[in-house]
Amino acid sequence: MSRIADIAAALAGYDPKALGVDAVQAFLAQLAEPAVLTQAERIALRDALGRVLAEDIVSPVSVPPHDNSAMDGFAFDGRLLEGLANDATVELRVVGTALAGAAWRGNVGAGDAVKIMTGAVMPAGLDTVIPQEFCSVEGESVRFPAKALRRGDNRRLAGEDLMQGKPALRRGEIISPAALGMVASLGLPMVPVLRRLRVAYFSTGDEILSLGELPREGAVYDSNRYTVFGLLTRLGCEVIDLGLVRDDPAALESALRRAASEADAIITSGGVSVGEADHTRAVMQRLGDMAFWRVAMRPGRPMAVGLIPTERPDRGPAVLFGLPGNPVAVMVTFLAFVRPALLRMMGCNDACAAPPPLLRARSVGAIRKKPGRTEYQRGHVQPVAGSLPEVRIAGNQGSGVLSSMVEANGLVVLHHDQGSVADGDPVDVMMFDGVI
Numbered sequence: 001m002s003r004i005a006d007i008a009a010a011l012a013g014y015d016p017k018a019l020g021v022d023a024v025q026a027f028l029a030q031l032a033e034p035a036v037l038t039q040a041e042r043i044a045l046r047d048a049l050g051r052v053l054a055e056d057i058v059s060p061v062s063v064p065p066h067d068n069s070a071m072d073g074f075a076f077d078g079r080l081l082e083g084l085a086n087d088a089t090v091e092l093r094v095v096g097t098a099l100a101g102a103a104w105r106g107n108v109g110a111g112d113a114v115k116i117m118t119g120a121v122m123p124a125g126l127d128t129v130i131p132q133e134f135c136s137v138e139g140e141s142v143r144f145p146a147k148a149l150r151r152g153d154n155r156r157l158a159g160e161d162l163m164q165g166k167p168a169l170r171r172g173e174i175i176s177p178a179a180l181g182m183v184a185s186l187g188l189p190m191v192p193v194l195r196r197l198r199v200a201y202f203s204t205g206d207e208i209l210s211l212g213e214l215p216r217e218g219a220v221y222d223s224n225r226y227t228v229f230g231l232l233t234r235l236g237c238e239v240i241d242l243g244l245v246r247d248d249p250a251a252l253e254s255a256l257r258r259a260a261s262e263a264d265a266i267i268t269s270g271g272v273s274v275g276e277a278d279h280t281r282a283v284m285q286r287l288g289d290m291a292f293w294r295v296a297m298r299p300g301r302p303m304a305v306g307l308i309p310t311e312r313p314d315r316g317p318a319v320l321f322g323l324p325g326n327p328v329a330v331m332v333t334f335l336a337f338v339r340p341a342l343l344r345m346m347g348c349n350d351a352c353a354a355p356p357p358l359l360r361a362r363s364v365g366a367i368r369k370k371p372g373r374t375e376y377q378r379g380h381v382q383p384v385a386g387s388l389p390e391v392r393i394a395g396n397q398g399s400g401v402l403s404s405m406v407e408a409n410g411l412v413v414l415h416h417d418q419g420s421v422a423d424g425d426p427v428d429v430m431m432f433d434g435v436i
């Protein structure tokens with residue numbers, strides 16, 4: 001049995017002519033095997049932004065390494081505060097100054113304080129810091145109201161950020177700006193990352209023009225290759241642009257074979273519906289283990305997925321995502337299906353491959369919708385002080401209309417069983433920020 005047939009057989013109620021979005025996602029989670037990538041490389045920290053961590057990073061040190069002060073002020077033994085009346089004034093003798101960067105090594109007696117700077121190591125035996133703005137200083141003595149603080153205040157404990165010997169980052173995380181800083185705080189200049197996922201893509205169709213070609217009647221410029229390039233680049237993939245492929249079986253076959261030999265995944269656009277002149281489906285079917293779907297969604301109804309074998313011994317089959325030709329359908333199917341599958345193939349762990357949380361926003365205006373399919377409408381979300389944000393449907397929702405995709409900052413997700421939305425009803429929005 002083919003792999004595609006195996007997965008289909010295991011999926012309850014699988015019907016390629018009427019698949020819900022959830023079923024497609026479940027199918028692809030099986031197809032896109034995690035850890036296609038096993039080769040790790042050690043690279044300089046700065047270059048690791050957006051890459052997938054290949055191993056857990058265990059803290060070689062504690063951060064911060066010592067108890068230290070969170071404020072500029074005076075450090076003292078907080079036991080002094082125990083039993084004091086709320087209106088009591090504390091008076092202490094200042095016996096030295098602890099600066100950040102070097103430990104202060106004087107002796108502290110009962111009733112003594114040490115002037116201390118933010119980040120300076122807490123002198124032995126002292127556990128509390130009174131910020132200087134609460135203090136009055138006269139000569140060697142400092143006074144402050146007891147009610148201004150409690151024992152242990154304004155002291156940062158050694159290891160409160162990261163504890164030596166504990167995992168600081170887990171394998172399968174995408175390295176974010178915060179993670180870059182955290183790795184640096186451990187003193188590590190290099191990080192182990194998985195190699196980038198290689199994704200080849202091409203557009204199909206005789207009516208499509210490449211940039212630089214002269215316009216001709218009935219033809220449109222190839223926009224899909226540029227949106228796919230942008231989406232893959234944002235995801236951190238290595239992209240292989242195989243250009244525009246004519247609707248000719250030999251050209252399609254050679255493009256698919258080349259893509260499978262060079263890439264882990266392949267994305268095509270166009271030719272997956274039922275048009276008469278399209279050879280794309282037939283060639284895909286001949287070369288690979290394929291499924292052709294009609295998904296209960298809008299836009300993005302026709303879609304093909306499969307495995308294209310390669311003769312290279314070092315590589316399994318490439319996963320093929322045959323996306324519909326309409327430019328907005330390409331982006332929507334990418335976000336709903338391809339992106340989560342590629343994240344798994346990139347080696348992301350479950351948390352990191354999980355879909356981004358949906359934002360709840362109030363719809364400005366009614367939206368017509370039939371239950372029984374998932375609809376993704378381009379919307380523009382705006383914050384509203386003290387209330388849920390508002391979302392307005394952005395422009396013409398035709399699946400060829402990219403201008404409304406540019407105008408939008410998210411997709412309103414109208415779920416499978418959901419019906420029409422009334423003006424002011426809350427809806428779910430997949431925000432673009434951080435995703436594309």
Ligand SMILES: Nc1nc2c(c(=O)[nH]1)N[C@H]1C(S)=C(S)[C@@H](COP(=O)(O)OP(=O)(O)OC[C@H]3O[C@@H](n4cnc5c(N)ncnc54)[C@H](O)[C@@H]3O)O[C@H]1N2
Nearest residue numbers: 203205221222223224225270271272273301324325326329
């Ligand atoms: N009888 C039916 N017709 C169609 C159906 C259907 O179910 N029954 N589905 C419609 C839907 S939904 C879509 S989406 C399209 C998908 O068809 P294909 O994947 O075969 O795509 P094409 O026909 O090649 O192109 C569709 C549309 O998109 C334009 N296009 C294609 N590639 C590009 C590109 N690289 N850059 C810019 N624009 C592109 C193309 O010119 C067409 O206008 O089928 C419907 N029809």
Ligand code: MOO
Nearest residue numbers: 299300301329399
């Ligand atoms: O997938 Mo098609 O876009 O829905 O027009």
